[in-house]
Amino acid sequence: MSACSIALTPANPSRRGRSKVKTGCRTCKARKVKCDERFPACHRCVSTGRVCDGYGIWGGGGNSYGERYAKAQSNSPPDSSTLTVPIVPRVSSRPGLSNASERAYFDWFHGQSAGKWPGIFGSGFWDTLVLQASVSEPAILHAVLALSCAHRSSSIAGSTRRSLTSASPDKHEQFCLRQYSSAISGLKPHFMSNSKASIRVALIACIVFTCLEFVRGHYQTGKNHFYNGLRLLGQLRVLSGNAHLTECPSMSKSEQSVDNWLAEQFARLHLQARLFGQKPISSPTATPERFPVQPVSFNSPSHARKCLDQLISKTSALAERHRASRPHTLPSADTLQQQARIQHALAAWLSAYEASATPAVKRDIVSAMGYKILHSYYLVAHVTASTCLRLDGEMAFDCFTDDFRTIMRNSFQLGEIVFNDGPGTKWEHNPAVPPIVADMGWITPLYFVALKCRVREVRMEAVRFLEHGDCKEGIWDAALAASVAREVMAVEEEGLGRADSVGCGKAEMDEEEAKMPPERNRIHDVEIVLPEGPEGELGIVCKRRVGEGQVETIERYRDAISRKWSGRKV
Structure with a gap:
């Protein structure tokens, strides 16, 4: 206990x-x-x-x-x-x-x-x-x-x-x-x-x-x-x-x-x-249903983050409610209205962000890093809000490749900011202080790209970025996220003749490999079963469409010693 x-x-x-x-x-x-x-x-x-x-x-x-x-x-x-x-x-x-x-x-x-x-x-x-x-x-x-x-x-x-x-x-x-x-x-x-x-x-x-x-x-x-x-x-x-x-x-x-x-x-x-793919529970802050009025501009990255957190939470709740009901049927009028309100609020947030970020990033490294991270989280919320009610399943994400590329560009630019402006500040690399923080950072948007973007070049960039990160952000572990993302790729590409090429670079992919997997191969609702200790077993439970309104559940588990995945369909 x-x-x-x-x-x-x-x-x-x-x-x-x-x-x-x-x-x-x-x-x-x-x-x-x-x-x-x-x-x-x-x-x-x-x-x-x-x-x-x-x-x-x-x-x-x-x-x-x-x-x-x-x-x-x-x-x-x-x-x-x-x-x-x-x-x-x-x-x-x-x-x-x-x-x-x-x-x-x-x-x-x-x-x-x-x-x-x-x-x-x-x-x-x-x-x-x-x-x-x-x-x-x-x-x-x-x-x-x-x-x-x-x-x-x-x-x-x-x-x-x-x-x-x-x-x-x-x-x-x-x-x-x-x-x-x-x-x-x-x-x-x-x-x-x-x-x-x-x-x-x-x-x-x-x-x-x-x-x-x-x-x-x-x-x-x-x-x-x-x-x-x-x-x-x-x-x-x-x-x-x-x-x-x-x-x-x-x-x-x-x-x-x-x-x-x-x-x-x-x-x-x-x-x-x-x-991070954990089962939703009741909100800890009992957020009211009303939408807060977005300001014209933000006075700090923390102010912008507080406003965005509320919208991300509402977006996640909308997607979860729809998945829990009848995800392959037309949403109700109330649900569509809720989606429209979220999208309107996200657009207002982006307008305030654009009015605040450019002048702020010139002042200090914290503003530069904070606003860059927030833009990636905004894109995660924007893509989720735009796709969560669509009937074409995972294919809906193919319309947002430009947003996925922007998240990757933000991640690379974030690294450049730390490299160029970090020395002499607390964000300078210090081997004595492990890369572990209690709050969100760059892992979540990269994981989102690795799961939802089926353009292999972009997807592999996200996976490799996670693998080289070796850091933790609260419950998020870059190494675990990378391992899950690679296994999701392997499951989706099974039977397509490229399962063995998950680690290949862009130059090694031929035209056939560059094609995105069809809807019948794509998985969704990835729930991560986190290990209990370094010796624990990592698992994922996910779903895949197999017919009109029908889904199959897939369970995969990674052995703690061999690091190899195995599993079964439920």
Whole structure:
């Protein structure tokens, strides 16, 4: 049972004692005086010259680093990632680091990993909340140490590609497991409470545990943590009386920031899983049906990404609903209207993107990389929205070869940006920091091209790009995605006389090989069965049309040792 699956139950009410100060900053609690709970630092502490120790993971505090908080607020752009919780104190002042190994791993996460780990778009959850929570919550501190160890050791010892003959964990894995266990033990007091604060701590831990397992290659365990976190998120909604975890008059600004960051991170992980061929589950943020009005321009890549994420989610939901009903019949008028609204919103997003991207990319590498990635994701959503209701099946994708080529061009240009402008920035290649991030990047669009583009030249470019990437983005693993894409190609080209030429370049293909496979060969609805650990079995479950309104299900599995695929038709 994962830590986050333990039911939250009310604390034992029978034990009675002296009255305690239950709210306020930590300094006032320790002094057992009433706190005015001003943010970021209470007036009672500041007016008497004391240092306000803040409000736990909800931030706050002054005089020691209050000035940095004010500076961060004044310099931050009006963006969704603007911090309302102060910057965390210096690492040297952190409590709870009991030995040199813990200090070394925390220093590495704080100094080396944390800059790249959130991804190109940043994240209030990773940039602020996790580090802030590790100050006051031992469970989160141990979870961060476990994640830092797994992340760092993936480059030191190649733990994510560890030899299958390794019978016992090495010293890095042992440290990781000890911290993991300590984190779970540290959560037990929170599982005895039904308070919003305890649920928030558990949710932070769930996300860290999920990413930890993805880094280790234990995808099924990571998914279990994530699904349990979604259930806890539902409990938080009920307790907060806030169905969408948005602004609520009864909540403080710091609480709203924390809840928004939690909801955003779960929504991002949820979207990653859907795009990576995982079975859809209920939305973690209960997004309303209404379409948000697209702005004329975006003030940052993060702003553009937030708007696009909502449209990608709606596009995926439309495609999934249609597949689950009667995919080979004419869609209803309501379904067609929903498609038209999505396409209209995507067109509005593209207009705002074009007004924002060109001037922004000249300013800094983050804008250049962010907008380039977003354009590829827009094309994925555009192609999906345009094809998901068509009756000609996979043949519908043949009309979008130019879009597939644009995704490939964006990917190559992204590499050029990193190569030319990365040196001297945190995006410069550093062998000490593994190419692993928690957020989306270039893998998803390339995988989409590898599955849906049947122009072999373009398709093979996407597969090779994935194979040479050797990186991870959340649940996405470039090596696994490349292996699945190659097998999909092999299944579609079976019987066409070119199954043995999957690895050939363009120059080696004759005119017959360059032809695209017919509809009867093409597969769709590719669901990936992710392995549980480096020694686990990778699988795919997909479908193929065999007649008018008839489909066959195909299952394929890759042996963990031989790396060879085999399977059967169901």
